[in-house]
Amino acid sequence: MGVEFRNITEELLYRQDESMDMKRLMANGDVREQLPFWDVLYRQHYYEGIHIGQCRIDVHEDLMVSSSQDAPVPSLVFIEEGEILTNSSDQKKSRHFSAGDHNILTNPFHARLSYFRKQRVQVMVLSFQPERFLQLAENGGPAMDRIAEKLVQGGEPYISEKCLRVTPRMRAVMEDIHQCPYSGALRDVYLQAKALELLVLQFEQLEQAENTCKPPARLSAADIKKLHHAREILLQDFCNPPSLPQLARLTGLNEFKLKTGFKEVFNNTVFGYFKNHRLALAHQLLTSASKTVTEVAYETGYTTVQHFSNEFRKQYGVTPSRIR
Numbered sequence: 001m002g003v004e005f006r007n008i009t010e011e012l013l014y015r016q017d018e019s020m021d022m023k024r025l026m027a028n029g030d031v032r033e034q035l036p037f038w039d040v041l042y043r044q045h046y047y048e049g050i051h052i053g054q055c056r057i058d059v060h061e062d063l064m065v066s067s068s069q070d071a072p073v074p075s076l077v078f079i080e081e082g083e084i085l086t087n088s089s090d091q092k093k094s095r096h097f098s099a100g101d102h103n104i105l106t107n108p109f110h111a112r113l114s115y116f117r118k119q120r121v122q123v124m125v126l127s128f129q130p131e132r133f134l135q136l137a138e139n140g141g142p143a144m145d146r147i148a149e150k151l152v153q154g155g156e157p158y159i160s161e162k163c164l165r166v167t168p169r170m171r172a173v174m175e176d177i178h179q180c181p182y183s184g185a186l187r188d189v190y191l192q193a194k195a196l197e198l199l200v201l202q203f204e205q206l207e208q209a210e211n212t213c214k215p216p217a218r219l220s221a222a223d224i225k226k227l228h229h230a231r232e233i234l235l236q237d238f239c240n241p242p243s244l245p246q247l248a249r250l251t252g253l254n255e256f257k258l259k260t261g262f263k264e265v266f267n268n269t270v271f272g273y274f275k276n277h278r279l280a281l282a283h284q285l286l287t288s289a290s291k292t293v294t295e296v297a298y299e300t301g302y303t304t305v306q307h308f309s310n311e312f313r314k315q316y317g318v319t320p321s322r323i324r
Helices: 130-137 142-153 168-178 184-213 221-234 244-251 255-266 270-288 293-299 305-316
Strands: 003-006 012-016 029-035 038-047 050-059 063-069 075-081 083-088 094-098 101-105 109-115 119-128
Touching: 038 184, 050 168, 050 184, 075 094, 075 168, 075 184, 083 119, 094 101, 101 184, 119 130, 119 184, 130 142, 130 305, 142 184, 142 255, 142 270, 168 184, 221 244, 221 255, 221 270, 244 255, 255 270, 270 293, 270 305, 293 305
Parallel strands: none
Antiparallel strands: 003 012, 003 063, 029 038, 038 050, 050 119, 063 109, 075 101, 075 119, 083 094, 083 109
């Protein structure tokens, strides 16, 4: 589908055949675009699985922009100036973004964005290659665990139910990104550090907001029994693990008690526990069975050998091929 631009009467104004997937994000530099309905300056920087996009749009008329992105790309969105209205492809959910808002979303994301005329919109977006985000999310807490699960399970896109407000610390980091004083390799390292700082600040705020709304879970003997049953279900099929909602439904626990209770009983998140045991099985298969690295990767539920190799090296300090 790519990207379609329509006016308020649904008249097609312009179509771009390509959507913004991760391959197009793996580039550095500025892109300028002047069209009758808007002027755009897009500045992007990519380094080691993290993409920073800084977009400034001068909107000349009311616009509806429909986009389709198929690659699973987790993104952190910060609205610095202006307003945007988003609607999901089925029109069931809408979000209003205004200056000072931030949110988290994952693709596949099929949405319609509405831009209002005679305004400037300035947005900063941090996007992550899935493998990079999964590395960062390990034992990162419930909020990051939810995003990681979406990447592993696929399915419907995730977007935080409520926009949170950009804090002074976030604003300072964003300004550091805008005013980066370095070039070359130092610029790469500096911007990556700032992107990771924003990631920490955003998820820290999200978890604080969630914790103030929910009391701590109290676990009964029956709850603990259900959590052990949840662990058994989780480890039954590494290629098709249940999602958190499915696991909660199968065990009779609500999602909040499942996540907090699992961490309390097993000292790990649901996703982290699953990942550790999947890698332990892979290690066992490599050392005791006559299987290739590719066979072990697919047998333990990894969709690419590269992702499997990266996770294995991080866990055990060596690549899978060194175990053979």
